[in-house]
Amino acid sequence: MAIFLSKRLLRLTVLVGICLGVLFVMSPRNGSEDSAANYISNLFPPNLDISGGKLFNSQSDATSEEDQNLEDQRYEAEEAIEKQQQEEEEEQAAPKLPVPQSQGSGETGKTLSETVDEEPSTELQAGTSAQGSATAQGGSSVWEFMKPSYAKKGTRPKACFVSLVRNEELYTILESIEQVEKRFNKQFQYPWVFLNDKEFTEEFKTKVSAAVSGGVEFELIPVEDWSYPEFVDQEKAARERNRMAVEGIIYGESESYRHMCRFQSGFFWRQKALEKYDWYWRVEPSIKLYCDITYDLFQWMQDNDKAYGFTITIHEYVRTIESLWDTVKSWWKKNPQFIAKDNLLKFISNDDGETYNLCHFWSNFEVANLNLWRSPAYQDFFSTLDETGNFFYERWGDAPVHSIAAALILPKDKIHYFSDVGYHHMPYDNCPLDRDVFKKNKCRCDPENDFTFHSYACGVEYYNAQGLVKPDGWENYHN
Ligand SMILES: Nc1nc2c(ncn2[C@@H]2O[C@H](COP(=O)(O)OP(=O)(O)OP(=O)(O)O)[C@@H](O)[C@H]2O)c(=O)[nH]1
Numbered sequence: 001m002a003i004f005l006s007k008r009l010l011r012l013t014v015l016v017g018i019c020l021g022v023l024f025v026m027s028p029r030n031g032s033e034d035s036a037a038n039y040i041s042n043l044f045p046p047n048l049d050i051s052g053g054k055l056f057n058s059q060s061d062a063t064s065e066e067d068q069n070l071e072d073q074r075y076e077a078e079e080a081i082e083k084q085q086q087e088e089e090e091e092q093a094a095p096k097l098p099v100p101q102s103q104g105s106g107e108t109g110k111t112l113s114e115t116v117d118e119e120p121s122t123e124l125q126a127g128t129s130a131q132g133s134a135t136a137q138g139g140s141s142v143w144e145f146m147k148p149s150y151a152k153k154g155t156r157p158k159a160c161f162v163s164l165v166r167n168e169e170l171y172t173i174l175e176s177i178e179q180v181e182k183r184f185n186k187q188f189q190y191p192w193v194f195l196n197d198k199e200f201t202e203e204f205k206t207k208v209s210a211a212v213s214g215g216v217e218f219e220l221i222p223v224e225d226w227s228y229p230e231f232v233d234q235e236k237a238a239r240e241r242n243r244m245a246v247e248g249i250i251y252g253e254s255e256s257y258r259h260m261c262r263f264q265s266g267f268f269w270r271q272k273a274l275e276k277y278d279w280y281w282r283v284e285p286s287i288k289l290y291c292d293i294t295y296d297l298f299q300w301m302q303d304n305d306k307a308y309g310f311t312i313t314i315h316e317y318v319r320t321i322e323s324l325w326d327t328v329k330s331w332w333k334k335n336p337q338f339i340a341k342d343n344l345l346k347f348i349s350n351d352d353g354e355t356y357n358l359c360h361f362w363s364n365f366e367v368a369n370l371n372l373w374r375s376p377a378y379q380d381f382f383s384t385l386d387e388t389g390n391f392f393y394e395r396w397g398d399a400p401v402h403s404i405a406a407a408l409i410l411p412k413d414k415i416h417y418f419s420d421v422g423y424h425h426m427p428y429d430n431c432p433l434d435r436d437v438f439k440k441n442k443c444r445c446d447p448e449n450d451f452t453f454h455s456y457a458c459g460v461e462y463y464n465a466q467g468l469v470k471p472d473g474w475e476n477y478h479n
């Protein structure tokens with residue numbers, strides 16, 4: 001075996017020597033030793049091993065012709081691998097998003113809706129939802145999926161308030177309940193659902209039950225909906241939290257805040273207590289309702305084919321969502337069938353999707369249809385986001401997650417701004433600017449404090465994206 005190996009080694013050494021000699025003769029005359037070496041190495045694929053050791057097959061009697069064949073095959077295989085790697089890298093690179101024609105930038109010349117039109121419509125799996133009320137019968141859009149929950153216009157919708165809350169927030173949630181009951185729910189008596197990652201105390205349940213006018217349920221969140229998925233590296237998550245704490249990022253150090261944001265993004269709508277409902281209104285501790293709400297918001301949403309309603313818009317802290325938009329873009333590229341025709345992209349991007357402008361609906365107030373989040377499109381969107389682990393490594397908030405999804409997967413006319421709902425969550429107000437609404441609904445807020453057109457809010461982006469006429473004097477608020 002040793003003799004066989006050394007004979008072959010000798011043959012190869014001679015062969016390599018001849019080749020190197022020829023190459024040296026062909027190399028540039030005025031080059032240094034380095035340039036000659038570069039010239040030679042550039043003739044080979046970068047990852048080809050020319051050391052010789054691996055060219056031997058010590059288990060066979062292969063002739064030099066067979067050696068050559070093996071070498072050729074190996075070369076071809078390496079080329080194929082390289083080509084595949086290159087294709088994969090191109091695939092993963094941030095996609096160029098379609099540019100609406102109305103912008104006239106002339107890049108790809110395609111609007112999102114055109115992309116959707118051209119794409120063969122991908123049949124969605126029929127989803128299950130509240131007592132079968134939104135079982136999709138096919139169709140590629142989220143709206144198709146949600147439509148069954150709009151079938152009974154003019155009737156009372158299956159709706160509830162939902163509050164994720166801690167036992168220690170008993171008195172601040174009681175303040176919120178009092179506001180909502182006084183200004184709205186005493187007329188309508190919609191039920192409340194309270195969710196907690198810890199068991200609610202008896203005191204909490206007793207005092208809250210006494211404060212609400214309709215039914216009430218208290219539900220413990222299953223531990224798997226409020227814990228680390230196995231693919232998250234918890235040590236890395238802890239390191240990133242420490243880094244954010246040092247940088248002074250709000251809630252940067254908080255582990256529970258991250259669980260909360262992930263839960264509100266991907267799990268609240270899966271809770272058992274919500275299965276029987278199509279609609280929810282999210283209520284947080286210490287909020288205020290400044291005006292009477294004299295009509296049924298849920299039924300209005302249902303009867304007017306709305307899916308997502310909000311009161312305040314705001315910009316996100318960029319440090320908390322650094323890689324979110326790239327993740328969204330690659331999801332978008334892979335799933336054009338989920339992007340709504342006539343979506344609200346302009347609200348969340350000033351450059352046709354190239355970058356995120358940080359605008360979002362402030363999710364501490366939401367009146368929305370649960371089937372939006374139950375839809376295959378949103379579930380796919382959430383899973384894609386979740387798999388990055390960045391709810392934990394960064395600090396992705398449920399507000400940008402909900403808002404980006406709603407802006408992309410819903411037609412824009414399904415999204416509604418409740419300009420008439422006076423609302424406060426520390427430190428911002430939505431205070432009706434319309435004098436008649438203000439008077440009729442007995443508002444108790446200072447219109448001067450209305451946040452809608454403030455430069456840190458995104459009211460301007462929203463009105464522009466929806467093609468709405470801004471109220472007279474809005475510029476005075478834009479500071
Ligand atoms: N059960 C439970 N609820 C939580 C936890 N953290 C936050 N929440 C609730 O989740 C909602 C959002 O949390 P907040 O602390 O208000 O977050 P935020 O609105 O971004 O921040 P603030 O400006 O401080 O209000 C609130 O309804 C909280 O009561 C938690 O660890 N457990």
Ligand SMILES: [Mg+2]
Pocket residue numbers: 284364425
């Ligand atoms: Mg809050």
